[in-house]
Structure formats: C-alpha cells, structure tokens
Amino acid sequence: MKILLRNGKIYDGTGTDPFTGDILIDGDKIAATGNIGQNEISSIDESIDLNGLSLSSGFIDAHSHNDWFAIKNEPLKYFAPFIGQGITSFITGNCGLSSIGFESESRYIDKLGGGLFSFTDTTGKYGYASDFFSAIDHKNPCNIAVLAGHCSVRAGILGFEKRPLTKQEEEKMLFILRKNLEEGACGISLGLMYEPGLYADTAELKKVAQLCEEFQKPLTVHPRAQSAVSMSYKTVFGRPHILRAIDELSEIARDKKMKLQYSHAIFVGRSTFKCKNEAVSILHRMRDYGVDAMFDIYSETLGVSVITVILPAWYQALSNEEKSKPATVLKLNILIKATSILLGFGFKDIQIAYIGEGYEKYEGRTVHEIAKASGKTDLKTYLELCELSNFKGRVNMGPYSTPEIISELSKDAYCLYMTDAWVEDHGIQNPAVYDCYPKFLHLALQGSGDTMPHTIRKMTGAVADRFRLEKRGYIKPGYYADLTIFNEEELKNTQPDQSKPFGIHSVYINGNKILSEGKLNKDVLNYSGAAMKVF
Numbered sequence: 010m011k012i013l014l015r016n017g018k019i020y021d022g023t024g025t026d027p028f029t030g031d032i033l034i035d036g037d038k039i040a041a042t043g044n045i046g047q048n049e050i051s052s053i054d055e056s057i058d059l060n061g062l063s064l065s066s067g068f069i070d071a072h073s074h075n076d077w078f079a080i081k082n083e084p085l086k087y088f089a090p091f092i093g094q095g096i097t098s099f100i101t102g103n104c105g106l107s108s109i110g111f112e113s114e115s116r117y118i119d120k121l122g123g124g125l126f127s128f129t130d131t132t133g134k135y136g137y138a139s140d141f142f143s144a145i146d147h148k149n150p151c152n153i154a155v156l157a158g159h160c161s162v163r164a165g166i167l168g169f170e171k172r173p174l175t176k177q178e179e180e181k182m183l184f185i186l187r188k189n190l191e192e193g194a195c196g197i198s199l200g201l202m203y204e205p206g207l208y209a210d211t212a213e214l215k216k217v218a219q220l221c222e223e224f225q226k227p228l229t230v231h232p233r234a235q236s237a238v239s240m241s242y243k244t245v246f247g248r249p250h251i252l253r254a255i256d257e258l259s260e261i262a263r264d265k266k267m268k269l270q271y272s273h274a275i276f277v278g279r280s281t282f283k284c285k286n287e288a289v290s291i292l293h294r295m296r297d298y299g300v301d302a303m304f305d306i307y308s309e310t311l312g313v314s315v316i317t318v319i320l321p322a323w324y325q326a327l328s329n330e331e332k333s334k335p336a337t338v339l340k341l342n343i344l345i346k347a348t349s350i351l352l353g354f355g356f357k358d359i360q361i362a363y364i365g366e367g368y369e370k371y372e373g374r375t376v377h378e379i380a381k382a383s384g385k386t387d388l389k390t391y392l393e394l395c396e397l398s399n400f401k402g403r404v405n406m407g408p409y410s411t412p413e414i415i416s417e418l419s420k421d422a423y424c425l426y427m428t429d430a431w432v433e434d435h436g437i438q439n440p441a442v443y444d445c446y447p448k449f450l451h452l453a454l455q456g457s458g459d460t461m462p463h464t465i466r467k468m469t470g471a472v473a474d475r476f477r478l479e480k481r482g483y484i485k486p487g488y489y490a491d492l493t494i495f496n497e498e499e500l501k502n503t504q505p506d507q508s509k510p511f512g513i514h515s516v517y518i519n520g521n522k523i524l525s526e527g528k529l530n531k532d533v534l535n536y537s538g539a540a541m542k543v544f
Contacts, residue, residue, distance in 0.1 A: 010520070011035050013045065013056040017494070020065040022470030022483040024462050027063065034490040037520040041486055059494065062514055065465045066482050067097025067152075067491030068446050069472040071305045072229070072272055072427035076101035076108045076155045077126040079145045080135065085534055087432045088150040092529065093510035094446040095493035096428070097518045098152035098541065100476050103272060103429070104231040105200025107158030110185055111136040111165030120164040123203040124315040124401040126431075136165070136185075138192035142540035150534040151518060152491065154476055154541040156198040156229060157189035159217055160206040169204045171326040174213060186220055193542030195476045196227035196268070201254070202318065204325060207233065207241060214261045218269075226543065227268040227476060230258055235409075236277035237284055238351045240321030245347050249284050251276065255291045262300040268475070269295065271304035273429050274418060275312060275409040278354030285414055289421065296423075303475065305425040306418050308448040311407030312429065313362065313439045317400050319345070325400075342388050354408075356380065356387040362403040363436025364394060372436050403436060412457075419452065419467075420459045425475065426468045444505050447495075447512050454501035461497075477543045489539075490520040 012034040019042070020027045031045040070091065078087035079101070091099075102109065106123045113136055118128070128134050135141040138155060145153055162185045166178050174182060186197055197217055200206040221228040233241040234250035242250050255271070262269045271292055276282050295302035317325060324332065324341055331337060349355040356376035364371050371379055371394065380390035394402060418424055426449050430441035446468060452458030459467065473482025480488045493516055500512035516524035518537040523530050 010054045011040075011050070011052055012520070012522075013050065013053050014064070014492075015056060015058045016061060017059040018061060018063040019484055020063065020462060020465040021485070022066045022466055022473075024466040024470070026462055032064070032484065032492070034517070034520050037490055039484065039486055039488050039490050042484055062494050063497050064492055064494040066469040066484055066488070067493050067516065067518065068095045068468045069098040069100070069478070069482060070096050070428050071100050071425040071468075071472045071475070072103050072429050073099040073101045074103060074106065074126060074429075074431050075099045075151075076141070076153060077122065078431060079149045079153050079538075080108060080131045080133065080141070082130050082132055084149045085531065089529060090432060090442045090510070091428070092150065092516055092524050093513060093527070094444060095495060095513045095516055096151070096446060097491040097493065097516060098154070098478070098481060100154050100156065100195065100472065102156035102158050102194070103198045103229055105158040105160030105198050105203060105206045107156055107161045107198065109135055109138055109141050109155060109189060109194070110157050110161035112185070115165040117164055117166070117168040120168050121161045123160060123200065124317065125403070138189045138194045138542075142193060142542055145538070146540035147536045147538065149538045150523065151538040152481070152541050153538060154195040154478060154543060156196045157186050157194045158198045158200065159186070159209070160200045160203050162186055163205045163209065167205070169326075171205075171208045173210060179213065179216070183216060183220065186217065190220065190224045190226060193544060194226075195478075195541070195543040196229060196270075197221055198229040198231075200231045201233040202231055202241065203315070211257060211260060218261050218265060218267060222265045222267040225268070227270045228262075229270040229272050231272045232258060235273070235275050235281075236352055236354065237281040238278075238348045240319060240324075240344065240348065245344070245351055249281070251281060251284050252287055252291070255288055259291060259295055262295060262302070263298065266299050268301045269303070270475070271302065273312070273427070274304040274306050274424075276414065277406070277409050278352035279408060280351060280353035282411065282414065289418070293423070303423040303425060304418075304421075305427045306410075306415060307427055307429055307441050308415055308445050308452065309441050310410045310412065310415070311405055311440075312409045313403060313405055316395055316398055316402035316404050318404070318406075319359075320395075345388060356391060358407055359391075360405040360437075361394065362405050363433065364398045364402045366435070368397060403433065405437060405439070416452065416457045419449065419464070424467060425472055426464075438508075440506060440508065443508050444510050447500055447510055448505045450495065450500045450512065451503070451505055454497060478541050479543075481541065490517055492517040
C-alpha cells in the first residue's frame, strides 16, 4: 500500500532543524522524502494533507520491560497507552530482569522477574532470543528489541542463592548470555539492586562486561544504589552510595572499549540531589578512557519498584525464622531509621501501588499513613505489607528527581529518553505509562527542556544508533515506516499529568496506521510489531 503524507514539519532524527515536506510510504518502508508531487507518483492508495502537523520517526523507548508483555496472550492492552504517547519501539529486558536467559529444564524459572514480572497468561516461556523473537515477530503491536538479563540468567542457574558462582556455573552463565547475543539480543542488562544480581561480585560482572565489549553491544546497568544511602552497603557513612555504585561501574568497564548505559539516572531521596553533579561527571569521565558511557532519564519525579527494594541484601537472604528474631528486627530498625535521616526519604514517601487481591484498601496510601491508622510502627507495618504481598508487592516512590534536575539532564549530550513503565493488571499505574514522552516534548516547547530537534533525536535516532537498530529511528528512504505525527501547539499548551496522553495525532508502525486521532486500529495491531534482532 502506498501512502503519501503531505505538508508535514519533518524532524528526521539527526538533531538538525526540521523542514517542511512530504513522505511516501510504500509497504513497510519509507520510499521517498522531500517535496513529492502527487501527480508524479502512480498508484497512490491514500494521500493525507498534514496541514503543518509535525512528524518524526516513531519514538523509541530506550528502557522498557515490555518483553514480559509482548508474550502475553492478549498484548494490546499493555501497549495501547504507549502507542498513545507516540512510542512504536522498545528496548526491553532491562534491569537484569529479562524474560529470556534460561534453559527450559531450569528448576528456578519461577524466580525470574524480580518479583515484578512473571510468566502469567503468556504464550509460552522462551529462554533464548531466537525463540522469543519467533514468538513475537508480527504477533504483537510494537517493535521489540530485547536485552539478555544477568539476573534472569543467574536465577535460572542457582535461584537466589547468596554466594559466588562456581567455575561451572559461571561458564554456564556466560554461555547462555553469549548464545542470546549471537541470536540477536541487543545487549546485556544488569540489575544490581535486585536478587540475585545484588549477590554478584565485581569479578563476575567484569566477565559479563567483556562479552558486551566483544559483541559491541551495550551493557545497561541498574546500579547497586541510586541514593546517597542504601541497604546495599554495610555502612551508611562515608562516600555516598550512589557514587560508590558508579565507581563500581567505572571499575567494571575500565580498559574496555564498550558501551555502558547507566539506567534511569535518578537521585532517590532529597539528600541525594547534591550527588547529581559528581554522578554525571563520573559518567562523562569514563568517556575519557574509552568507555562509551551514556545514561537515560524519564520525565517523572517518582518511580515504581518492588516493595523489597529498600531491604538490605543480608536481610533478604535470611530464612523466615531468622527474619523474625528480635535481634534481626532491632538491627533492621536501626539501619532503616539511620538511612531515613541521612537520605531525606522515609516511609512517608513510599506509596503502596499493589499488595494483592483483597488488599485494595492499602492502594494509594503511604506506609506511614497505613501505620498511623493501625497504631503500629512504620517498620512493622512495612514488613507486614511485604509479607502480605509475599515480598512481591509494588510501590510508587519519590522523590527520585526534581523538575530542575530533569530539565538539566534532558539537555545533556549523552542522555537518552525512556519510560521505565509498564501496564499493571491491578493497582495504581505508573504515571509514565500515560504521558512521559509528550512531557519531554512539552518541556522542549516550553523552553525548559532540550531543543525540539535534539529532544526528538534522543527518542528516535540516538536510541537506534545506541542499540544498533537497523533502519529505525530516522526519516530516510529505505527505513521502516515507523512514524509519529504530533501537534506542537497542543503539546506546548496542554497541562501534563492527567493520566492520559496528549498532542499525538497519528502513529504508523511498519507502514500500518495504527493510531488516528486517538482511535486504535485493533485489527492491524495484532501483527504490526516486528522483532528487532541485532547482529
């Protein structure tokens, strides 16, 4: 099918100024751009006058977990809000928590997902990238690339055991990671704040990084800490933990010519905001000794995580009996209170998003509010909520950032944009599900974000370059016809954070119009998305 889009303000993904012109779509590709006369082209099936609306290559979410949702029996509802934002493609499998990375005979498949994701209502379980790609290619709404998650691979081998890998286990881990890279995974992800990634030592992680150097694919990293004080370290004093965590990344990547992607540059707790300049400076300095270091951000000041995210590794590794001992509870209480004071973050900042069926009364309330109503301490209430959720509950937490920090980082030359959001079946949704990308455009048009050409690049061409997505991210002949059409006036003047997208007019994926003025073409969405293999 040939479609001519006429009179659009075109951002081509390179970061250069937009130009007014036409785009010819032929099948799933862009056939021509520029000033294309309708009379010069034969057999046009549809001609659309954009009347000055803006358009770019479809937005690419640089940090996503939607590999878990691409394999759902009915995936559309999990992608519809993102399509409403203009997102057409996703880099999935982040934070070490990929849905791939295990052998079918593993006894620990139920450990994958870090308590956030599971193989519930999926078409299957796909341990290797080739099987995953076969399961999703043109069988789900959006384009999907996938990282091989270190947590998933490690969990598949020895569950959540808190110990170094044996030589045999390490060889198996590296074999599984290598095989997934050979089969088209776009890199490897680490989740050093989640089980079992938090049990991996630097020596193990260096060997994982070496694979990324060999294949010239990114290593994306959720570091051990993104706050000044965390439970990942034995002492709460000394160098801020967020900076120690980035120091570890420098050590892992040192002497390697590799791509290091620092995931979701956030600064959890008010006392962590002061670490921002040094954190970014360390990432920039990595580039001086050959590491291609970059980072990504979302346009939100809060984030979503598993309820256990603030619990120290030593506590999570204990048996239920050991956890209940008075000495253990006392030690934990002292640590958490000290951390709260030092961090400027506490139970008043942890909002319950989901505990489980039958516990809806807790949703939308902070741990402190629940504790006050029950007459219990904050810590006791928190641990009870953890137990009620089988340590798999979900929380919304903040502050992770400020509008000023988002504005500043959005302009950094080595920054990419992402959502780090997914649609939940129950409970409160992450606000980034609805309008994270329109908000980036809103900031640009309001003058507090990066320029529009650079903003568009950071959600299109720059992401495609970073993860080597073939023929994606740019408005060029021969490239896939992933296109997002948007109204700059609406983006500029609409008030964000209304739990709905704004400013996005139409979306094409692989030449198929899948969104038009807020309406989804559900029939086409059953097959519009492609597997994005990277070799």
